[in-house]
Amino acid sequence: MKPTINFSPTISIVLPTHNGAQYLKQSIESCLKQTYPNIELVIVNDGSTDTTVEIINSFNDARIKYISLPTNKGIVAALNKGFSETTGEFLSWTSDDNCYTVNAFEVMLKTLENEENIDFVYANYHMIDVNGKVLKSGHVENPQGLDRDNYVGGCFLYRRKVYEIIGDFNAEAFLVEDYEYWLRVRAQFCMKKLDDFLYYYRMHGSSLTTAHGLEKIQDQVERIRAAYISPWKQDFLIGKRFFYKKDFSKSRTFLLKSxxxxxxxxxxxxxxxxxxxxx
Incomplete structure (x- = not known):
């Protein structure tokens, strides 16, 4: 018999935004038009000075909970404030320039309800341009891939107990606050990747990734990795990287050290x- 989904649990989605009016309406609509209807959308306006307020006010939907921060506190503070106001049994968050597929939360919730040993699920995504045209597809990896980089992506859902135990996002992990959080989650909970494509990640000049540069983000990734991954695994990963660059001498040095x-x-x-x- 095909499993049926229980429509009673509430899914809380936190959406922090700072001067993201250009794509905000699309992002909000993608949360509210889900095939799974029991959504709580917590929008945190992080000191925006554009038309963000007008866009949010244009939605007449009781599922929206609006929080306004008087000044720009940054994404980590906005996320932590948003999650502190959630009431759902399942949690997620998204960016003001990205969108979900219409069935994203139905698919992810079904996995969590059918597999009680799984606490956190995440899915593949499509990368789109400013007009919504698909540029390429992104594939997430198994949780072990977090040893190398942030392979969870932007589409995920997890049980409330994860938040209650792991706690807030880390302000010292700016630009990689999600990666640092996932490493903490992996250490205590069971994560599972899904093969479905359930998210649209928008590439544009104003995104945090573009604005701060990949090199700075990679430096942060290396710092976080050093804090959470054992020294032998770090040396193995460096040796592996040199191996595939065909620098076998340096590869051997790090592999032997490992x-x-x-x-x-x-x-x-x-x-x-x-x-x-x-x-």
Whole structure:
């Protein structure tokens, strides 16, 4: 028998926005037009000076909870304020320039309801331009991929107990606040990737990623990785990176260093032997 979805749980979506009026309406609509209707949308206006207020006020929907911060506090503060006001049994957040597919939360919730051992699910996405044209598709990876980078993406849903135990986002992880949070989640909860494409991630010149530059973001990723990933795994990942750059000498150096700390990881030995054979 095909499982039926229980329409009683509330899904709370936090949407922080700062001067994001250009795409905000589309983002709000994608949350409210879900095939799963029991949505609580918590919009946090982070000191916007554009037409954000007018756009939010144009929606006459009781599912919207509006919070206004008098000055710009930053995305981490906006997220933490938003989540503190949620009431749903399941939680998520999105950006003011991105959109969900119409069935995104129905699909993700169905997995969480059918698999009680899973606490956090996340899905693939499409990258779009300013006009909504699909540029390419992005595939998320299994939770182990977080050792290398933020492979969770922007489309996810998790149980409230995750938030209650993990707590707030970290202000010191600006630009990679989500990555740092996912690493904390992975350490205590069961995460699962879905093969569905349920999200549209917009590429444009005003996005945080573009504005701050990939190099700065990567520096933050490296700092966060060093704080949460064991030293032997870090050396393995560096050795692996040099291996695929065909710098086998540097690769061996880091792989051997990794083995001195943890000699039981098969992949380290495999890469080391392959590198020796190719020198």
């Amino acid at each position: 083995l001195t700390m943890y000699p039981f990881y098969y992949q380290t030995w495999r890469l080391l032997i392959k590198g020796i054979l190719r020198k």
